[in-house]
Amino acid sequence: MAELVLDTSVRGAGLVVLSDGGEVVGFRAVAGGASSLHESLADLLKSAPARVSSVLVARGPGSYIGVRSGLAAGLGFAQGRGIRIHLVGSLRVVAETVDPVDARVLVLRSAGRGGILGQPFVPSGLGWAEDGPSQLLSGGRDASSFWLGAAVIIDPDAVVPAGAEPRRLRPIRGLEQALARLAVAAEGPGVPYDQVSADYAIRVGAER
């Protein structure tokens, strides 16, 4: 029994992970493009022929084409095998690279073109739980109001604009380990094949 995990929400890159009980059995980097995703997936399944019993896909927010390609590939695979598909927010994956601390955190990730994706999380059990929707902040000015009052910021891409001095948490595990952890935590019947959808971050306007 193993879980196949896909996260292609980062612009031009992604990860395909095979997980068994939360342990990474194998992973491949996805360089970008549908054929590259296919190659990474095929290669990983060949090298680690564990029986895949469920699929977990990062549903964004993130790269427009990447998120959709990953979700579609995950859906096709799950439907082709008749197995469950689970979805997880892409910023939750980033949160899971850090062990929970006793505080509300904001996860920030560069969205390209000066934009910032952000989402608040609170500690929950051994990991994190969403404390609000994901947002697309169009620039530093908006971001500063967004993280006001948050104790900690996880900032893997170093996107914090000048002037802000949040307390940063350092990742203690890689994205592939975070994905493997989340795959184990994914429970229940999963998402019906006709209800797979991406997370579209709420746009926070440029004007104030």
Add this chain to the structure above:
Amino acid sequence: MRLLAIETSCDETAAAVIESDWTLHSSVVASQAQAHARYGGVVPELAARMHLERLGGVVDQALEPIRGGLRGVDGIAVTRGPGLVGCLAVGVSYAQGLALATGLPLVGVNHMTGHVLAAKIAEPDLEPPFVALVVSGGHTDLIHYRADDDVVLMGATRDDAAGEAFDKVARMLGLAYPGGPEIDRAAGSGNPGRYRLPRPLLPDFNFSFSGLKTAVLYLLRGLDPTDPQVVADVAAGFRLAVVETLVAQLEAAAESAGVSQVVVAGGVASNALLRETVRERFAKVARVVIPAPSLCTDNAAMIGAAGLVRSRMRGFDREALDADPGLRAYAA
């Protein structure tokens, strides 16, 4: 050989199952037209999102009549281009996931070749050579289909595609989107002879509909566009001008190519006046093949047909396959 076919290049989410003897087991189309109607055209991001949400259900439905479901299928055909980048990515990635899960081989298909080869489902004994008029929202093409691996583009539109012109004129007349069926409905009670509109005939089998569109704009300046009879008469005059232009160029192309078979395909080929006029004009000189309207508008059956031809010709795409939004129309 039995193929599951998937189409997501624009605003229809579609799946079909087709047999190598051209028997169509199923063809399911979930149209997004209503969702895009209020924006007056296809919104790419919304289209990609809806494909993702609908593809699973549409494929399940297409597989319903197949004993064993996916196990009763020998390969998967999917549209790889041309089309909207996000929409194609959803279809191609989904098909790849499905192929990896099942071990089924995959074949990538040119959407425009699909439109032409829908004619094989309509009349399986149709063999090249033939001339095809392909008219849709994005294309107005005349092609010489000499053989499956030898397709020559004879002419195309220099500006608006016929379907696009229908959409724009419909907007001028206060009619809804998509414009083709709306203009058809309005034209039904109109007099096509009341307002004479130009027939823009370009050399070399090319088309230009922007002048005709401008002529409608000028014509409407002197008229009351809220008068239903005016709308009906202008719609009828416009429709006739488009149809006569298309048919005149098709006649010239068929004569120049020296073929005795013509095919009309693409979404606009579901237009009743175009179908009738082509049949009438070619009654004594050529065999006319026009697929049923449901095979003219975007669907996956036509992708299955093109997948059968392509896999026969070149085998399956065993290696990875990329979506190609800018894929040249009719390229193998």
